[in-house]
Amino acid sequence: MRHEEKSLLSMKGIKKSFSNNHVLKGIDLDVVPGEVHVLLGENGAGKSTLIKILTGAYEKDEGEIYWEGQLVNINNPVDSMKLGIATIYQELNVIPQLKVYENIFLGRELKKGGKSSLLNQKEMKEQAKRYLQMLGQNPNLADRDLGELGIGQQQLVEIAKALTLDAKLIIMDEPTASLSGAEVEQLYKTVEGLTKKGIAIVFISHRLDEIKRMGDRITILRDGFKIETLPVKTTSTDKWIELMVGRALDEKYPKQSFVLGNEGFRVEDLKVKDSNHLLSFNVRYGEIVGIAGLVGAGRTELARAIFAADPKDKGKIFINGNEVTIKTPRDAIQAGIAFITEDRKNEGLLLDQPLDFNIALANMKSFRSGRLINLKKIKDTAKNYINELKVRPGNIELNARKLSGGNQQKVVIAKWLCTKAKVFIFDEPTRGIDVGAKVEVYRLMNQLVENGAIVLMISSDLPEILGMCDRVLVMSEGKITANLNRNEATQERIMKAATGAEEASGNLLKTATGG
Amino acid sequence: MGEAAISKEQEQVSGEKKTVKGFVSKFGALIGLVILVITLTILSDKFMTMNNIMNIARQSSINALLAIGMLLPILTAGIDLSVGSILAISIMTMGIVSVNMGLSPVLGIIVCLAVGAGFGLLNGLLLTKLRLPHPFISTLGTMNIARGLALIITAAAPIAGFPFLIQFLGSEFVGPVPVSFLLVIAVYVIFHIFLTRTQTGRYIYAIGGNRESAHLSGINVDRVLLIVYTLSGLMAGLAGLVMVGRVNSAFPLAGLSYELDAVAAVIIGGASFFGGVGTVWGTLIGAMIIAILRNGLNLLNVSADFQMAVIGVVIIAAVYVDVLRQRKSKKA
Numbered sequence: 001m002r003h004e005e006k007s008l009l010s011m012k013g014i015k016k017s018f019s020n021n022h023v024l025k026g027i028d029l030d031v032v033p034g035e036v037h038v039l040l041g042e043n044g045a046g047k048s049t050l051i052k053i054l055t056g057a058y059e060k061d062e063g064e065i066y067w068e069g070q071l072v073n074i075n076n077p078v079d080s081m082k083l084g085i086a087t088i089y090q091e092l093n094v095i096p097q098l099k100v101y102e103n104i105f106l107g108r109e110l111k112k113g114g115k116s117s118l119l120n121q122k123e124m125k126e127q128a129k130r131y132l133q134m135l136g137q138n139p140n141l142a143d144r145d146l147g148e149l150g151i152g153q154q155q156l157v158e159i160a161k162a163l164t165l166d167a168k169l170i171i172m173d174e175p176t177a178s179l180s181g182a183e184v185e186q187l188y189k190t191v192e193g194l195t196k197k198g199i200a201i202v203f204i205s206h207r208l209d210e211i212k213r214m215g216d217r218i219t220i221l222r223d224g225f226k227i228e229t230l231p232v233k234t235t236s237t238d239k240w241i242e243l244m245v246g247r248a249l250d251e252k253y254p255k256q257s258f259v260l261g262n263e264g265f266r267v268e269d270l271k272v273k274d275s276n277h278l279l280s281f282n283v284r285y286g287e288i289v290g291i292a293g294l295v296g297a298g299r300t301e302l303a304r305a306i307f308a309a310d311p312k313d314k315g316k317i318f319i320n321g322n323e324v325t326i327k328t329p330r331d332a333i334q335a336g337i338a339f340i341t342e343d344r345k346n347e348g349l350l351l352d353q354p355l356d357f358n359i360a361l362a363n364m365k366s367f368r369s370g371r372l373i374n375l376k377k378i379k380d381t382a383k384n385y386i387n388e389l390k391v392r393p394g395n396i397e398l399n400a401r402k403l404s405g406g407n408q409q410k411v412v413i414a415k416w417l418c419t420k421a422k423v424f425i426f427d428e429p430t431r432g433i434d435v436g437a438k439v440e441v442y443r444l445m446n447q448l449v450e451n452g453a454i455v456l457m458i459s460s461d462l463p464e465i466l467g468m469c470d471r472v473l474v475m476s477e478g479k480i481t482a483n484l485n486r487n488e489a490t491q492e493r494i495m496k497a498a499t500g501a502e503e504a505s506g507n508l509l510k511t512a513t514g515g
Numbered sequence: 516m517g518e519a520a521i522s523k524e525q526e527q528v529s530g531e532k533k534t535v536k537g538f539v540s541k542f543g544a545l546i547g548l549v550i551l552v553i554t555l556t557i558l559s560d561k562f563m564t565m566n567n568i569m570n571i572a573r574q575s576s577i578n579a580l581l582a583i584g585m586l587l588p589i590l591t592a593g594i595d596l597s598v599g600s601i602l603a604i605s606i607m608t609m610g611i612v613s614v615n616m617g618l619s620p621v622l623g624i625i626v627c628l629a630v631g632a633g634f635g636l637l638n639g640l641l642l643t644k645l646r647l648p649h650p651f652i653s654t655l656g657t658m659n660i661a662r663g664l665a666l667i668i669t670a671a672a673p674i675a676g677f678p679f680l681i682q683f684l685g686s687e688f689v690g691p692v693p694v695s696f697l698l699v700i701a702v703y704v705i706f707h708i709f710l711t712r713t714q715t716g717r718y719i720y721a722i723g724g725n726r727e728s729a730h731l732s733g734i735n736v737d738r739v740l741l742i743v744y745t746l747s748g749l750m751a752g753l754a755g756l757v758m759v760g761r762v763n764s765a766f767p768l769a770g771l772s773y774e775l776d777a778v779a780a781v782i783i784g785g786a787s788f789f790g791g792v793g794t795v796w797g798t799l800i801g802a803m804i805i806a807i808l809r810n811g812l813n814l815l816n817v818s819a820d821f822q823m824a825v826i827g828v829v830i831i832a833a834v835y836v837d838v839l840r841q842r843k844s845k846k847a
Binding site: 307309328329330332333334339341346347348349350351352353357361362364365368371372373375415419 | 708711712713714717718720721724725727728729730731732733734735791792
C-alpha cells in the first residue's frame with residue numbers, strides 16, 4: 001500500500017447528468033502509481049459513466065480532475081490519451097484481419113524517415129516485438145494475423161498498445177469476463193508486471209475472488225455516490241457487498257433443495273458437429289444440473305446442438321421419457337425447451353425493439369386472435385412479467401438497449417417464461433451482471449425448479465456452480481469427464497476433470513488457448 | 516422502488532418525445548413534407564390547386580407502390596434492386612398475353628402480378644437456398660436477368676392498345692381522385708396492418724433487428740425472407756399495372772432505375788438501412804416528398820437535371836437528420 005505517495009489521478013466531486021437523470025452525484029476517486037484500484041458497484045451505480053469521463057467519451061458537468069497534481073481538462077479522447085490514460089474494454093478494440101504489430105500501431109503508424117508517406121514496417125515490428133516480450137509473450141506473434149490469436153492474447157495486444165502510448169494509467173473493464181482459466185492467470189501476471197513498473201490499473205470487475213486476489217484498494221459506488229474507498233486485503237467481501245447493495249445480502253447463493261423427482265430430460269449419444277464424442281446425460285425434476293469446464297470445452301456447443309441452433313450429427317433427446325425430434329430452434333421451443341444464451345446482446349435480444357416485443361417474440365403465436373396479433377394482450381403479458389421479475393426501468397415501451405445487463409437478462413428470461421418452456425438451459429446466466437441481480441437470477445432458478453421445470457446451467461464461475469447446483473457435469477475437450485453430486489463437487493475435483501489432469505497436464509494450455 | 520419512482524422514470528424516458536427536438540426527430544419526414552408544401556404554395560400559385568394535387572397523387576402512385584414493396588427488404592436489412600426490371604418483365608408478359616395473343620385482360624392482370632411475385636420469389640430463393648451473401652448481389656443479378664428477358668421476349672418493341680380493364684387502375688378517376696391513388700391508400704393500409712399486427716409482419720422487424728436472436732427465438736427466417744421478396748416483386752408487378760394504365764403502353768425499358776427512387780422514398784421516410792426500423796406511413800411520406808419535389812420544381816420551371824440533384828440533396832439531408840438523432844440518443 002502506498003497511500004502516502006502522491007496521487008497520479010485525483011477526481012473530485014465529479015457530477016454528471018443526462019437530461020434530468022443524475023448519474024454521478026459527486027464522486028471522488030484517487031489513484032496512486034503502481035496500484036490496482038478496483039471500482040465496484042451494481043450496474044447503474046455510475047462506474048461506466050465515471051470511466052467515460054476519464055477517457056473523454058463524456059464531459060463532466062461539475063468537479064475537478066487532477067493529474068499528477070495538476071488541474072487538467074479532459075474534453076475528448078485525445079486529451080485523455082495524451083495524459084497517458086489507456087482503456088482495455090471488455091469488447092476488444094482490435095481488427096482481426098490486420099497483423100498484431102499493425103494493431104499495436106493502428107492510428108499512429110511509424111513512417112520511414114519520420115514523415116514520409118511510406119510505412120516503416122520494420123521498425124514497427126521491432127518495437128512490437130519488444131513490447132510483446134515485455135509482456136512475457138513470444139515476440140514472433142508480432143507478425144501473425146491478430147484473428148488467429150485467442151481472446152487472452154488479443155487482450156495482451158491491447159495492453160501492448162497501451163504500453164506504446166506510454167500509458168501511466170490503464171483502465172480494464174471486466175478484462176477476465178471472456179478469458180479461460182489459463183488466460184486469466186496470464187493476465188494476473190501481466191498486471192503484476194505493469195504495477196511493478198509503476199503503472200496504475202483501474203480495474204472493474206464483478207468477480208469478488210479476483211478482486212481479492214489482484215486489488216490494492218477498492219472504491220465502492222452506489223446510485224451515483226462514492227460510498228467508500230477501502231484497502232482490499234484487510235476488508236471482507238461481505239463488507240463490500242453490503243456497501244454496494246446498501247444492505248446486508250442474506251446469501252450470495254440462495255440455494256434451495258427440493259425433493260428429487262423422476263427424470264425429466266435426457267440426452268442420449270448426442271454428437272455435436274465436428275466432434276468425435278458421444279454425449280449422454282439426464283436431468284431430474286427437483287435438481288439444478290451445472291455444466292462446468294474451461295472456455296472451449298464444448299459446453300455451449302452442446303447446448304446449441306440440443307436446441308438445434310447448430311446442426312448435430314446424431315443424438316436423441318427425451319422429455320419425460322418421450323423422444324422429441326428437434327431439427328430447428330422452432331422445434332426445440334415447441335418441445336418446451338428454452339435457451340438463455342451467453343451472449344444476450346447478439347443472440348437473446350432485439351436491442352432496438354421495445355421490451356414487450358422482445359418478451360413476446362418467441363411465442364408470438366399465442367398472441368394471435370385470428371390472423372391478427374392482439375397488441376394489448378402482448379402489453380399486458382409483458383407488464384406482468386416485468387413486474388414479476390422486477391425489471392427496471394419497468395417501461396415496456398423502452399428499447400432493450402437502454403437497460404442494464406442484469407435487467408436485460410431478466411427480459412431474456414421473461415421471453416422464455418412466455419413460451420411456457422419446461423426445460424431451461426442457461427448459458428453463463430450471470431456473466432457481467434451485478435451481485436444483486438445475480439441473486440435474483442438464482443432465486444428465479446429455484447422458483448423454476450419448484451414449479452416443476454428442468455434447469456441446466458452452463459457456467460465458468462465455479463463458486464456459482466458449487467453454490468447453486470445439485471449435480472455438476474464437467475466437460476473437457478468435447479467430452480463429459482465427470483458427473484459429481486453436490487457433496488462430491490469441490491473446486492479441485494472440477495478443475496481436475498475440466499483440465500483432463502489425469503491424461504496430460506499439457507492439455508490445460510492447449511484447451512485454454514484453443515479458444 | 517415505489518410507484519412514484521417508477522412513474523418518474525417513465526416520465527424521463529418519454530420526456531424526450533415531449534420536447535421540440537424530440538418532436539422534430541420523431542416526425543422529421545412529416546415536418547419536411549409540411550415545410551415543402553407551404554414553401555411551394557407560396558412560390559407557385561398553381562401548386563395548391565385541386566388539379567395539381569390530384570396530379571401529384573397520380574404521379575406518386577407508381578413510386579409509392581414500389582417503395583412499400585422496398586420497405587420490406589430494407590426492414591430485414593436487405594435491399595431489392597430488381598423492382599424496376601421486374602416491373603418491365605411483368606408488363607411485357609401482360610402485353611404479350613392480353614394484346615399480342617388477345618387473351619382475356621383478367622388473365623393478363625393475373626400474369627402481370629404472378630410474374631412480379633415469381634421474380635420476387637426467385638430473389639428470395641437465391642438468398643435463402645443458394646445462400647448468396649447479400650441481397651444486393653442476388654437482386655443485382657435478377658435486375659439484369661429480368662431486364663434482359665423483357666427486351667428478348669418482345670424483341671425490344673413496345674406494346675400498345677391495352678384493353679380498358681387493364682388501363683382502369685392507372686387511368687381512371689373516382690370523382691377528382693385517381694383510382695391509382697386510392698389503390699395506394701388501400702395497399703398502404705393493408706401493409707400497415709400486415710407489418711404491425713401479423714406474426715409474419717412482426718418477424719420482419721425481428722429479423723432486421725437481430726437475425727441470430729430471431730433464429731434462436733424459433734423464427735423461420737428463410738420463410739419470412741421468401742415472403743418479403745415475393746411481396747416486393749408483387750408490388751413491382753402492381754406498379755407496372757398502374758404504369759400501363761397511365762401511358763397505355765408497355766415498353767421493355769419501363770421502370771429503368773425506379774428501384775433507386777423507391778429506396779430513396781423508404782430512407783427519406785425514416786427507415787434504417789441496417790434493418791429493424793421503419794414504418795409504412797414514413798414510406799408514404801417519403802414517396803410524397805419525392806413526388807411533390809418533382810412536381811414543384813416542374814412548376815417552378817427547374818430543369819430535370821436540377822431536380823435530380825435536388826433529390827440527391829434531400830436524401831442526404833434526411834439521413835443526416837436521422838444520424839444526428841441517433842447520435843443524440845446514444846449520448847443520452
